[in-house]
Amino acid sequence: EAQVTQNPRYLITVTGKKLTVTCSQNMNHEYMSWYRQDPGLGLRQIYYSMNVEVTDKGDVPEGYKVSRKEKRNFPLILESPSPNQTSLYFCASVRGSEQFFGPGTRLTVL
Amino acid sequence: GDSVTQMEGPVTLSEEAFLTINCTYTATGYPSLFWYVQYPGEGLQLLLKATKADDKGSNKGFEATYRKETTSFHLEKGSVQVSDSAVYFCALSLTNAGKSTFGDGTTLTVKP
Numbered sequence: 071e072a073q074v075t076q077n078p079r080y081l082i083t084v085t086g087k088k089l090t091v092t093c094s095q096n097m098n099h100e101y102m103s104w105y106r107q108d109p110g111l112g113l114r115q116i117y118y119s120m121n122v123e124v125t126d127k128g129d130v131p132e133g134y135k136v137s138r139k140e141k142r143n144f145p146l147i148l149e150s151p152s153p154n155q156t157s158l159y160f161c162a163s164v165r166g167s168e169q170f171f172g173p174g175t176r177l178t179v180l
Numbered sequence: 181g182d183s184v185t186q187m188e189g190p191v192t193l194s195e196e197a198f199l200t201i202n203c204t205y206t207a208t209g210y211p212s213l214f215w216y217v218q219y220p221g222e223g224l225q226l227l228l229k230a231t232k233a234d235d236k237g238s239n240k241g242f243e244a245t246y247r248k249e250t251t252s253f254h255l256e257k258g259s260v261q262v263s264d265s266a267v268y269f270c271a272l273s274l275t276n277a278g279k280s281t282f283g284d285g286t287t288l289t290v291k292p
Contacts, residue, residue, distance in 0.1 A: 074223075103280070112186075112284035113224070113269065128279070160223055167212045167231075167273040169280060171223035 072097045074163050074172035082178045083151060091146045091175050093161030101164035102144040103128070104136065106157040107174075113160070119144055151179040182207045186270050186283035193290050199257040201286050203244075203270035206251065211272035213237075213246055213253040218267040218285070227255075227268070260290045 074095045083089055095102065103118040105128075115128030119138040133155055135147040148155060156179050162169040187202040205211065212231045216224040228237030233248035242257045253270060270283040 105282075110284065113271075113282040115280060115282075118279060126279075129281075162224075167280075168214070168226055168229065169216075169224070169271075169273075171216075171225065173223050 072170070074161055074170055076159075076161050076172040076175050078175060079173065080176050082180065084180050085152055086150050089148050089151060089177075091148075091159060091161075091177070093144045093146065093172060094142050095144075095161075095163035095170070096142065097163055097165065097170065098141065099163040099165050099170075100141070102138070103162045103164060103169065104134070104144070104146050105160045105162065106130065107160060108157050116146070116159075151177075153179050155179050182211070182272060182274070182281045184270050184272055184281050184283035186268075186286050188284075188286070190287040190289060193260055193288070195262055195290055195292050196259045197290075199255070199260045199264075199288070201255040201268055201270075201288070203253045203255065203283060204251050205253065205270075205272050205281075207272055207274065207281075209274050211274050213244070214271040214273065215242070215244055215253070215255050216269040216271060216282075218269065220266070224269060260288070262290045262292055264288060265290045 104116040105113045117136040119125045159175045161172040183206045214229045215227040217227045218224045228239040230237040230246035236245045267285045273280040
């Protein structure tokens with residue numbers, strides 16, 4: 071089954087403790103993307119990747135890092151999380167211009 | 181920069197009512213336009229799309245027409261059902277497929 075998976079689905083952490091949210095797709099798509107969803111602000115793009123080792127900033131990249139060492143994986147890294155990064159995060163894999171979204175990761179930073 | 185403006189919600193309708201959710205955009209170049217739907221507790225999924233001016237996207241009774249002259253892509257459905265209750269997002273994407281811009285989302289609630 072074609073899908074995008076994210077882990078963990080839920081995470082509660084404390085300020086400053088490094089964390090990684092994994093994202094994997096099995097559709098062999100070149101493009102992948104990370105978004106955060108906040109009430110009243112819709113979806114905002116954090117980073118995107120056009121292929122292995124090729125990434126670029128979206129609209130809200132501050133405080134985040136990404137890597138793309140393999141085509142299928144696109145992890146999101148928060149080196150020093152802060153409470154304003156509490157949000158719902160979505161990974162997406164892109165075919166043409168259509169996005170296929172993962173189920174989301176709800177992150178709370180205390 | 182690129183932007184998408186959606187009609188503010190929430191929208192509450194009775195079953196079988198007509199639905200319109202307005203969406204306008206600003207973009208450099210010629211974007212593809214999308215409507216995504218998010219059901220409670222789930223990720224977004226594509227509802228319909230249009231890739232050039234005057235194209236009409238349609239799916240599950242929903243329709244939207246790409247209007248270049250008014251830079252709009254309004255979502256319509258003739259008769260909504262309770263199962264259509266969800267959040268609807270309008271979005272655009274330019275030729276660089278990794279870069280997309282979403283509207284704020286419109287929450288639709290359909291009452292029986």
